[in-house]
Amino acid sequence: MPPALKALLAQILGAAGALALARSGLLSGLWPLLAAQATLAAGTALLLRSARWWLPIHLGFLPLAVLAHGLTRHFGLHPGWYLAGFVLLLLVYWTSFRTQVPLYLSNRATAKAVLDLLPPTPARVLDIGAGTGSLLRPLAHARDDCRFTGIELAPAPWLLGRVLGARQPNIEWRRGDLFSLSWSEYDVVYAFLSPVPMPAVWAKARTEMKPGSLLISNSFAVPERTPEQVLEVQDRRATRLHAYRISEGDKTCQ
Structure with a gap:
């Protein structure tokens, strides 16, 4: 239901x-x-x-x-105030009632931990459900040799992220559904979603991502899948980053 x-x-x-x-x-x-x-x-x-x-x-x-x-x-x-409040919430949360993915914002401690997981060589990084770009901006500042893409569906976070990241040339900011974009060209995909879409996220990752590429999930593990690494972030949330390396075996187990 x-x-x-x-x-x-x-x-x-x-x-x-x-x-x-x-x-x-x-x-x-x-x-x-x-x-x-x-x-x-x-x-x-x-x-x-x-x-x-x-x-x-x-x-x-x-x-x-x-x-x-x-x-x-x-x-x-005036009743119009309640309508305005509803419209504002709609612009922020958009289809969260359907996707069951609320707006989570990654903090700077998490961005620093993700930075340590990036390849030492130039890489392409995708943040699915990127919110306002709170993860991508510090990463893009620290790694100007990498290309970062954020995709966000909700209009208000997308617009704010576009404005805040406008001066960082190595950030590409897109509006759309996270499953509508091909992940095949990215070396790292980062997700901070909810437990609900994680099986679909893993199915898309192992189908489209290259062998050797990395899927990083903030807080929510892929069911029945052992991560290559679990990184404990020293923040108030006690954040855990689950890192999954895509292998040739994952590509054949469709």
Whole structure:
């Protein structure tokens, strides 16, 4: 079942459960009923095996909607502000509800660790789901002999990344889906996505990347695949970089 459909079903069942409690007389008052709906929706999401990050969304969705409605009436806020907020979030997160890949930004400690994994010779590096280019800019500054490409689908991060990296000639900035671009010409592909797309990422990597090239995944391992190296990054996230070397065997195991 698609994640968005799971979320809708959880909210509907949560509302139905809260309504049943109200009709039975077990609960009364607006906020107890909202708390019941939120709890039941989150519990339903757990039963449906939704990703953990859906839980705070279910817990806060209806209570925050009611609170926003109250604030609008009390302060006379124009509804257009909520539309503007929605549009802004849409531009930032775009199709995250479908891809289940939220916006993660790589920090400088991670960029330094990735720098140590790059080949000593000139190389072509691709960051899939590049966000605002927070990884590529320090890499491009440190390795002017390499060519770096970032691809990002969400409009707002893509635009910001394009502006911030405009003065670095060895960065190529593209807007598009990470799977739409061929990876065959790159020596290193870096991913900071989520657990959901990792099987598809590995399938594309072993199909298209050259033997000897490197796939680096920040935090999320490829299922049932042992990395060549796991690098511990000394940052607050306790980031782990999983490095997978593409071999001739990977090319034949289709």
